[in-house]
Amino acid sequence: MSREDRRAALPAVNRLLDEARAVGLDNSHGHNVLVGAIRDVLDRARSHGGSEPEGGWMAAIQSELERTSRPSLVRVINATGVVLHTNLGRAPLAQRALDAMQEAAGYCTLEYDIDAGERGSRHDHVRALCREVTGAEDAVAVNNAASALVLVLNALAAGGETIVSRGELVEIGGAFRIPEILAKSGSVLVEVGTTNRTRLRDYEAALSPRTRGALKVHRSNFQVRGFESEVSIAELASLFTPRALPIIHDVGSGLLVDLDAWGLRGEPLVADSVAAGAVVVCSADKLLGGPQAGLILGPAGRLDRIRRNPFARAFRPDKMVLAGLTETMRLYRDPTVARREIPVLRMLTMEPAELRRRAERIVQLVAGARTEEGQSAVGGGAFPEAYLPTTLVAIPSPHPGAVLERLRLGTPPIVARTADGAILIDPRTLQDEDLEMLAERLIAARQ
Numbered sequence: 001m002s003r004e005d006r007r008a009a010l011p012a013v014n015r016l017l018d019e020a021r022a023v024g025l026d027n028s029h030g031h032n033v034l035v036g037a038i039r040d041v042l043d044r045a046r047s048h049g050g051s052e053p054e055g056g057w058m059a060a061i062q063s064e065l066e067r068t069s070r071p072s073l074v075r076v077i078n079a080t081g082v083v084l085h086t087n088l089g090r091a092p093l094a095q096r097a098l099d100a101m102q103e104a105a106g107y108c109t110l111e112y113d114i115d116a117g118e119r120g121s122r123h124d125h126v127r128a129l130c131r132e133v134t135g136a137e138d139a140v141a142v143n144n145a146a147s148a149l150v151l152v153l154n155a156l157a158a159g160g161e162t163i164v165s166r167g168e169l170v171e172i173g174g175a176f177r178i179p180e181i182l183a184k185s186g187s188v189l190v191e192v193g194t195t196n197r198t199r200l201r202d203y204e205a206a207l208s209p210r211t212r213g214a215l216k217v218h219r220s221n222f223q224v225r226g227f228e229s230e231v232s233i234a235e236l237a238s239l240f241t242p243r244a245l246p247i248i249h250d251v252g253s254g255l256l257v258d259l260d261a262w263g264l265r266g267e268p269l270v271a272d273s274v275a276a277g278a279v280v281v282c283s284a285d286k287l288l289g290g291p292q293a294g295l296i297l298g299p300a301g302r303l304d305r306i307r308r309n310p311f312a313r314a315f316r317p318d319k320m321v322l323a324g325l326t327e328t329m330r331l332y333r334d335p336t337v338a339r340r341e342i343p344v345l346r347m348l349t350m351e352p353a354e355l356r357r358r359a360e361r362i363v364q365l366v367a368g369a370r371t372e373e374g375q376s377a378v379g380g381g382a383f384p385e386a387y388l389p390t391t392l393v394a395i396p397s398p399h400p401g402a403v404l405e406r407l408r409l410g411t412p413p414i415v416a417r418t419a420d421g422a423i424l425i426d427p428r429t430l431q432d433e434d435l436e437m438l439a440e441r442l443i444a445a446r447q
């Protein structure tokens with residue numbers, strides 16, 4: 001038969017449908033899904049020259065049904081050691097946050113005041129804890145730090161000018177560019193200083209009757225070294241506060257506890273900016289360790305204006321996020337509890353002995369594997385310079401790329417790194433209970 005003849009000879013959808021029904025495939029997946037799978041299998045056969053799939057039509061339809069029925073957001077084993085891996089969902093959540101999200105999934109007290117038996121505010125859940133933990137007078141949560149910044153700028157600075165240092169006009173990633181955010185927020189950007197040096201008098205010289213405030217942005221991944229200076233929040237406060245103008249501080253990763261003792265320095269502490277009187281914007285799913293959200297913290301009067309802005313309604317988080325965020329914040333009432341219960345903080349402050357113990361456990365199970373001193377990265381733009389010593393597991397292989405692919409395509413997917421002809425596993429981002437399964441997968445992937 002010629003290729004064209006074979007194509008013409010493909011079975012009709014209805015014939016395959018009858019056959020599939022006869023073996024019960026419509027019961028498990030429903031009529032529409034089954035017809036869709038049959039069409040896809042036929043399309044694929046047509047583009048492959050029109051022959052029957054290996055293993056027969058029914059097997060091909062069944063495997064197509066299984067493929068499209070699997071969830072696409074699945075758990076991944078993060079063996080990279082990058083704690084805040086944006087592609088892998090940033091912060092893994094604390095158990096307490098997860099439990100709260102499940103509790104809130106049905107009907108819940110989102111906007112209902114149980115004591116009064118009347119309507120409440122969704123903003124109240126996280127507000128009291130934010131006040132207690134950061135010292136802020138007031139707080140609002142939105143969907144992420146990017147939307148928080150748009151909201152704050154629109155509420156406080158639209159129709160006027162916002163002064164920003166040239167050294168802080170950064171792109172954070174994912175097309176988040178400070179000049180564009182300002183433009184979209186309706187505020188006119190007034191650039192001051194230079195890329196490497198900006199002084200308080202540069203801000204002072206830019207003040208005009210149209211000034212609505214200053215924006216300070218933590219540079220995250222971008223570093224300026226050598227001959228450089230930037231103006232601190234406290235200095236900015238000395239200039240702007242007497243003029244009743246707000247200082248908006250995008251601190252980025254939301255560090256709420258001091259991690260100096262673990263060699264993690266250089267990220268602004270939320271409480272410090274709050275104490276200086278700034279309106280602080282931060283991400284909730286970076287160092288803070290919560291679900292994806294953005295927090296706005298600061299003086300009550302400014303927060304009132306922010307809460308009344310229409311964007312506050314447009315960017316409001318859902319009940320599950322608010323539940324997870326609120327319970328993550330509750331853990332911060334005691335910093336020791338926060339470091340123990342919040343996975344991001346637990347991983348960042350993990351003892352070298354614990355990392356070594358985990359690495360050695362894997363080495364025991366995988367012949368040919370050895371431990372190696374190495375470094376983990378914080379990720380998410382936080383502590384870009386930090387040196388986090390770790391003990392890696394190195395598994396030499398002639399084809400590390402192929403092993404990496406087998407690890408990735410298995411269930412659950414394992415994401416690791418390679419270097420110098422070896423697979424590298426960083427135990428920092430693993431769970432204790434995954435070590436044995438990981439070892440088995442490494443052994444199988446090496447074959």
Ligand SMILES: *Cc1c(COP(=O)(O)O)cnc(C)c1O
Nearest residue numbers: 144145146218220251252283381
């Ligand atoms: C990550 C980051 C953001 C964006 O945070 P999202 O919560 O992802 O929107 C904004 N500003 C800074 C300084 C950041 O580091």
